[in-house]
Amino acid sequence: MTSAAPEDQLRLLSLQALDTRIQQLVHAKKTHPSLARIAELDKQIDDLHGSLVDSRTAVSDLRRELAKAEADVAQVRARQAKDQDRLDSGALGAKDALAVTEELTSLVRRQAALEEVELEIMERLEAHQDALDKVEAAHQQLVDARTAAEGERDAAFEEINGQGRTLTAERKAAAEGIDAGLVAVYDRLRTRLGGTGAAALRGGRCEGCGLELNPGDLAVARSAAADHVVRCEECGRILVRVTDA
Secondary structure, three states: OOEOOHHHHHHHHHHHHHHHHHHHHHHHHHOOHHHHHHHHHHHHHHHHHHHHHHHHHHHHHHHHHHHHHHHHHHHHHHHHHHHHHHHHHOOOOHHHHHHHHHHHHHHHHHHHHHHHHHHHHHHHHHHHHHHHHHHHHHHHHHHHHHHHHHHHHHHHHHHHHHHHHHHHHHHHHHHOOOOHHHHHHHHHHHHHOOOOOEEEEEOOEEOOOOOEOOHHHHHHHHHOOOOEOEEOOOOOOEEEEOOOO
């Protein structure tokens, strides 16, 4: 597009200002500190997950081992009680009574050995349970921190989204009545040139790229008809000539 009403060109600067603010909101959303915090917490949670699984597995295995040891002890005690009842009944002959007495002696030794194993397992289980409690506490602390960071993110995003909706409505109103062809060119340039499609020509400098126009290009821009759409020779953006250009 080579021409558009001067007032429409001037309104591009207001449109650009709104688009810049909208773009800043998008950037603020993408770079909000809570996102980095959540990512770091996710990494820490993942790193701790292996230790948590290993610790839970160890405790679970020891509990099963302890249950078996307790069952073995209970079985020996039941056998002792049964033998003692037989002795106490007085119904056994001397030979059988001697055999039962010898078995009771053996069972006492067996019980002592099994109880020693049981105690050793209980000590190991206590140590592993203590370690598990610490790992689970650390894991829960990370999970709670992540939940807090998510809440911070959600609150920030809600505020940013609200500002975005307001600016989008303002942008729509600002674009109304501007030459559609001019807006289309501006939008294409804005998409291609990092979010800035139009910039003021002020003091011989393009405020889009920050470069001063060479004397020849500046003279051409200043002498061009008021409705001529001037482009920066350096960056290609639409140059809006303002009164102090």
